[in-house]
Amino acid sequence: MFKRIVAGALALAVPFAAGQAMAQEKVLKAVMHADVRVIDPIWTTQTIANIHGMLVYDTLFGNDAQMRPQPQMVGKYEISPDKLTYTFTLRDNLKFGDGSPVTTKDVIASLKRWGAKDGVGQRLMSYVDKMEAVDDKTFRMVLTKPYGMVLESLGKTNSSVAVIMREQEANTDPQTQVKEAVGSGPFNFAKDQWVPGSKAVYVKNPHYVPRPGNEPASSFAGSKYAGVDRIELVWISDSQTAMSALINGEIDFVEAPQIDFLPMLEKARGVKLMKTGNLDSTVGMIRLNHLHPPFNNPKARQALYHLINQEDFLRAIVGNPEYYKVCHGLLTCGSPLANDGGSAMLKDYNPKKALQLLKEAGYNGEPIVVLQATDHNTITPATQVLVQAMREAGINVDAQAMDWGTVVTRRAKKDPPAQGGWNIFVTTTGGVGSSNPVLHTWLGAACDKGLFGWPCDAKIEELRNAYAFAQTDEEKKKIATELQTRALEQVVYIPFGQWTVPLAYRADRLEGIVPNTGLAVLWNIKKK
Numbered sequence: 001m002f003k004r005i006v007a008g009a010l011a012l013a014v015p016f017a018a019g020q021a022m023a024q025e026k027v028l029k030a031v032m033h034a035d036v037r038v039i040d041p042i043w044t045t046q047t048i049a050n051i052h053g054m055l056v057y058d059t060l061f062g063n064d065a066q067m068r069p070q071p072q073m074v075g076k077y078e079i080s081p082d083k084l085t086y087t088f089t090l091r092d093n094l095k096f097g098d099g100s101p102v103t104t105k106d107v108i109a110s111l112k113r114w115g116a117k118d119g120v121g122q123r124l125m126s127y128v129d130k131m132e133a134v135d136d137k138t139f140r141m142v143l144t145k146p147y148g149m150v151l152e153s154l155g156k157t158n159s160s161v162a163v164i165m166r167e168q169e170a171n172t173d174p175q176t177q178v179k180e181a182v183g184s185g186p187f188n189f190a191k192d193q194w195v196p197g198s199k200a201v202y203v204k205n206p207h208y209v210p211r212p213g214n215e216p217a218s219s220f221a222g223s224k225y226a227g228v229d230r231i232e233l234v235w236i237s238d239s240q241t242a243m244s245a246l247i248n249g250e251i252d253f254v255e256a257p258q259i260d261f262l263p264m265l266e267k268a269r270g271v272k273l274m275k276t277g278n279l280d281s282t283v284g285m286i287r288l289n290h291l292h293p294p295f296n297n298p299k300a301r302q303a304l305y306h307l308i309n310q311e312d313f314l315r316a317i318v319g320n321p322e323y324y325k326v327c328h329g330l331l332t333c334g335s336p337l338a339n340d341g342g343s344a345m346l347k348d349y350n351p352k353k354a355l356q357l358l359k360e361a362g363y364n365g366e367p368i369v370v371l372q373a374t375d376h377n378t379i380t381p382a383t384q385v386l387v388q389a390m391r392e393a394g395i396n397v398d399a400q401a402m403d404w405g406t407v408v409t410r411r412a413k414k415d416p417p418a419q420g421g422w423n424i425f426v427t428t429t430g431g432v433g434s435s436n437p438v439l440h441t442w443l444g445a446a447c448d449k450g451l452f453g454w455p456c457d458a459k460i461e462e463l464r465n466a467y468a469f470a471q472t473d474e475e476k477k478k479i480a481t482e483l484q485t486r487a488l489e490q491v492v493y494i495p496f497g498q499w500t501v502p503l504a505y506r507a508d509r510l511e512g513i514v515p516n517t518g519l520a521v522l523w524n525i526k527k528k
Contacts, residue, residue: 025229026527028510030253031242032520033377035235036200037405039189040177042117042160045441045451046408047428050159051519054220055202055231056097057163057183060088060107061155062220065277065516067432069151070221072211073102073164073184083146089138095207096166097188104133109170111154111162117174118160119441122449123464124153149438149468157220157518158433158441175412184208186226186523196405202231217524219516227512227526237375246271246504252527254504255520256377259318265504272507276500277517279332280325280431284313284382285442286494287453289423292416294363301491303357305345307389313496316381324499330443330484333498335435337477342485346495351393358395367398369417371425376404382496383426411452425452430518431498437467437483442493455492 034048041053061069071077075091094102108131115125127147133139141150154162169178181189187202194200204226215222234251236242239258245251247268257265257273265271286304294300314324327333328346370387373379387399398417402410407425415421433439444464447456463483470476503520505513509528514521 026227027230027232028228028253028522028525028527029232029234029251030255030522031236031245031251032233033256034404035197035237035375036194036233037196037403038177038408039181039191039194041163042114042165042174043177044408045159045427045429046404047159047430047519050161051522052181052189052200052233053161053163053183054185054519055187055522056181056185056189057161057165058094058185058224059155059162059164059220061151062222063152063155063157064218064221066218067152067436068221069155070218072155072221073107083148084143086141086143086150087134087138088141091209091211092137093209094184095209096184097182097205097207098166099207100166101136102164102184103136103167104139105136106167106170107164108133108139109167110164113165113170113172113174114160114162118162119444119446119451120149120153120156120439121160121162122446123438123444123468124150145469147468148470152436152439155220156433156439157516158430158439159519160441161220161519186210186224187231198235200233202233204229217514217521219514219521224523227524231522239377246506249506249509252506252509253522253525256501257504258377259320259323259501262320262502270506270508271504273502273504274513274515275502276515276520277432279334279435279517280498280500281517282378282428282500283327283332283431283434283498284317284378284426284428284496286386286424286426286496287411287442288491288494289417289421289453290455291414292421292423294358294361294366294368295423297361298490300358300361300363302345302489303354303361304494305491306348306350306354306357307393308346308386308494308496309349309389310495310497312389313382313385314499316385317378318499318501323501324497327495327498330434330487330492330495331437331440331480332431332435335431336473337435337437337480339477339481339484341481341483342488345488351389355393355395365396367396367417369421369423370397370399371407371410371422372399372401373404373407373426374401378428379404379407379426386424386426414448414454431500432517437464437480443483443487445487445490445492453493455490457486457490457492459486460490460492 038049041050062072078087115121129142188205190201211223243261288295310326318324328343390397445455445457445460467479512524512526
């Protein structure tokens, strides 16, 4: 079955002669957690779009496995004694996939676009007085205050990543998707072979310049290189079909195998499982729309806390307690800043109380529009659990089924729910980024400048700013507790636990895989 699907997709994408040539190439066939439907990693926070982005684009810095920023496109940099001026010089001979040189004009335009869209970028840019090119390779970033998260923000590994585009794409309105994906990363996107719903193809970028010295790879830091000639992200929505394809050697890599199949994979000849990091890789969240009734009322938002039994969600998604963790906080449990601030409401599971509080907040049985993804391996079952819990509590649910790509598009709409908008959607984010109050984008409350749902609270933003200027670990922990307490009061989102799933790959074919919690790293992989 899988072979027929792939054969059909190839027939659509390439002529026979090209197919013969590709047979001589080293090809990595990978199945990811979702299909590539969006090729602009700044326009969306969608994880798969950012995995796509990190194949095609490069970044100025990359945070390593310890979340320390390391130079990537930057060759050298200087920070003034007052910590207000950062001077960056690009490495020599950097080129985009079309052969054009990377210049500071491209960099500045890209950072401005990222900084207008991404929550971490917005925070950084709020302290930037100006960015100016010194020459084609050197530029300055001048701050108004000594913001302490500049390099970490430029190198962050959770979406959206500060990728560097060509100036012509970077000048696109951040609210509009770019039409072309041309970066200076290790691979070029073969747009002419892209078949949404089937596969996305990436070919080795002949113009890519890796960091010198063969630096050890660590998450997004260190040397990157294209270890294969071609990567095919093949979309197989059925987990059992994907597992069979891996075991039978029809594919090489599965990013997020379903937990139920792990015992089978452990016994499969030639297949190996790999843990991606020390923290749980994924955090689940329910996002409410703060713009429209009933969830423009904080009391209505708080009511839903009493509807959520995290175990129900985690059993549906993961099943095996070995791989999941109940977490009643907004900062990743198991990380240094995890705390209990404000978490009492989350521990009070009481569906009757949820409906009562909703009614007290003015809810009169109006339909609640839930965007129900149908094709996502974790978001789909989580949404099903939520919808069932709401209906059992007596809430009028309008669950609108659509694929995940449509959810990603629809959630950006600010229209009232009855006019094509929404009230609730379910999503996930990375455990690494969620461990830091500034890098945790979904923790923000920047009103219409923030992420979908548009929480709006000046106090939350003040506390996130304060964290970035904190001087001691004790001060950081204190601010983190205050921040989480306030964010839970305002209900920036409702957490339903965290989990990790090891990736699975053909160890008899692949080597050099770089483990990274969050976005899967596909560069540096060699085919034996």
